[in-house]
Amino acid sequence: MKNYRSAPVRLALLAAAPLLLAGCASLSGNGGMTFVQDAAKTHLGATVQVAKTDQDIDTIDRRVAELLGKPMTADAAVQIALLNNRGLQASFQELGIAEAEMVQASRLPNPGFSLAKLKRGDEREIERGFSFDLGHLVALPLTRQLESRRFAALQRSVAMEMLSLAAETRKAFYAAVAAEQTASYMRDVRATADAGAELAKRLAQAGNWTKLQQAREHGFFSEAVLNAARAEAARVSTRERLTRLLGLWGAHGAFALPARLPDLPAEPKDRPDIEQVAMATRLDVQAAKATLDATAKNLGLSKVTRFINVLELGYMRNSSNEAPRQTGYEIGIEIPLFDWGDARIAKAEAVYMQSVHRTAQIAIEARSEVREAYQGYRSAYDIARHYRDDVVPTAKRISDENVLLYNGMFISVFELLADARSQIASVNASIEALRDFWVAQSDLDMALVGKPSLGGSAPSASVAGTGGGAAAH
Template identity: 50%
Template sequence: MTTRSSFPPLRTIAAVVLALALSGCATFSKDGGLDAVSAMTAERIGQDLRLPQAADTDPAGEELARLAHSPLSADDAVRIALLNNRGLRASLAALGVAEAELVQAGRMRNPSVGFSRLSGGGETEIERSVMFDLVGLLSIPIRRDIEARRFEGAKLAAATSAVRLAADTRKAWFNAVAAAQSASYAEQVREAAQASAELAARMAKVGNLSALDQAREQAFSAEALTQLARARHNATAARERLIRLMGLWGSQTAFQLPARLPELPNAPREPGNIEALAMQQRLDVQLAKRDAQATARALGLSQATGFVNVLDAGYANSSKSGAPRENGYEIELVLPLFDWGGARTAKAESIYMQSVHRAADTAITARSQVREAYSAYRTSYDVARHYRDEIVPLRKKISEETLLRYNGMLMSVFELLADARAQISGVNAAIEAQRDYWFADTDLQAAINGSGGATAGMAGAPATAAETAAEH
């Protein structure tokens, strides 16, 4: 429906409206939201985000060069991953998309220009018009508010990616150190098994050992060799996963790792009110809340524009041959004869309820995850401490007593070697228990501060070749 009238002052009004719209245009921020993401990340993991200022800089390489003369710590690995992981860079790029949407929401739709020329009967008629989107102009504050909330959500999502990367990197570091430590002990097992097999061959040659006992020692030596090969591969695979998370390649992969895992703390942390802390700190909970709030605002916009979503107004003039030019204004309104906007409103309401239920589900899941993570943390600590304070000292005492009996010629050399293998097996299990504790500690921190830790049920240590020696 189009209406026209002779109303010259509307040219001035349109110019004023346009000036106001242009003056309210949003602009891009200097940091692109990275400072807020860095602050949230530092609050949860103690390290901020620093991206290279120029494309030709290599901050990870510079950090590795600084650490070249000392083993890489877990915190060092996290720092390099935050600097260099390309997956995290991709997540941070989503900030630019969200900010662009925010800036776009603060800008009025470009005006449309109309021109027509009719001629006939010796006369020519020319019409000109400039149309502005009034609905878009009036809804700018609401749309900006919606996109601002989404921009805040994008910051939370980016911080979640950074915190998750930090947790994955820490676990990969602990796994790499433990795998290398286990490979070192597997080497000792192989050496002991090889020495036992050689001794058995010499004794069988002079008739002091049966063919059955010799075959047992040879079988154990062969099994120990395969266990060593698996342990070396596991160490390589664990190191490569750490390398991938840190985004390294080439000569950068030649970093050093400590020979041993960090020692257990003197006492485990107490649970306190970890559920309430998780509700305050967890980024996925905050993101779900903001998503529900943004959806609620979008529902308000859908209801406001459900009936009338096209309303254009602007300046128009017309000129005819031999007649003075006529000035006026033009209003274009889409009549809601077939579509009253009910479907759009119903869709928005359903999306809102979906986000509300998703936020409630996220909170319930977070509470459960943090309880489960603390149970795994405390159990892992108790198991690792039991190995450190009880099992390993007992193995050591048994080994010392066995050596005394061997020196007193009260037991054979094969019994001594079997006991040595059993002691190494206990040490390997202790390494795995210590690694599992640090896994559980990382998962607990993720369950409180990030988006949840991947906890799993406690399981016994897998059988090793050294444990097979007990059957010999």
């Protein structure tokens, strides 16, 4: 066997020796999910799993079925969404694609070998060639750093998408519970109005009630019917939104919600350092910084490689049945006669400054959003506490006094019913305020780790003539 290596080739291989370890870069085995899994555990106390195989899907289905078999909680809803939401699973696959591209970019280029057999009359000629992309080899360390930073930015982006899904699921859960409770309350109001309308009808038939009084009672009954229908529509809408976020469908979409919203905490959270915390923990800020670093590295890469982007080192051997044997090597280099690369450098610098300004804007928006979220949280808490400690107790005291008057035969049953109607607005508004607090709590939690959807409030079942509310009682 003939040895085709020459001194230049051996020198090139020796020069590439420090990069051989990078050339052996391998996949992590979990699709780059470590960062996302850590974020889920740290910020949510939950787990995430990428569905790659039928076995993975079966494992997820069993866990989801186990959670659905118990009364639903906000944390359970979040866990189901993280496991079962197909849109999130698609993003996990995107992370696997990006990891594969990063590993591919970190590997050494394959050498090339060429063989040519030529014939001219009786003359035979055989050419052998060995080539290696030296330009790729020179740029490999910087390329590896660039792709690693891009992959890290994507990891943070996917983690932020996961946290956003968790926040939206939590808000949808509170909205669905509130709507269930409101629908139940409005069914009770309708039953009471039905009883009052029937009593008024009988009294009118006996001549003890005027047509005007009967019409008023019937009008209240008609309004109660409409309000119950609106509350039922809101119940279905909020439940279906939660179902979509959980990734459920058909018979698999059955789940039981609690009868009422959680009670208001004893005291609100005091966060004087909330902006500093947000700057340190928000994943969108971290992702912007990572993108900025990658862009800076890209600028450096452009400066290094603008003269060697078509540089190759090759070994050639020529043999013929008649001609003398030829050995040697060939180096090709692009001559920067017309394109010196200044336009590419100018573009890279402009892209870098663009990233600088975008990162600054993201930080400004993050500070504003976390302030707005905290103010909304405190305001929602104060409003809900006012309903809990003042408005609802006052309405109850009035109701208790009217019951005493009714028992003493000082007022009629219709005056008692009229008082009950006046309480409907207070009850619905109180439930809505409690729902808004828990939604604001979810927005605040999201604002500390990513961009919250502060503009989207929970769906509300407007109750005509009663102050309405999509919250439940």
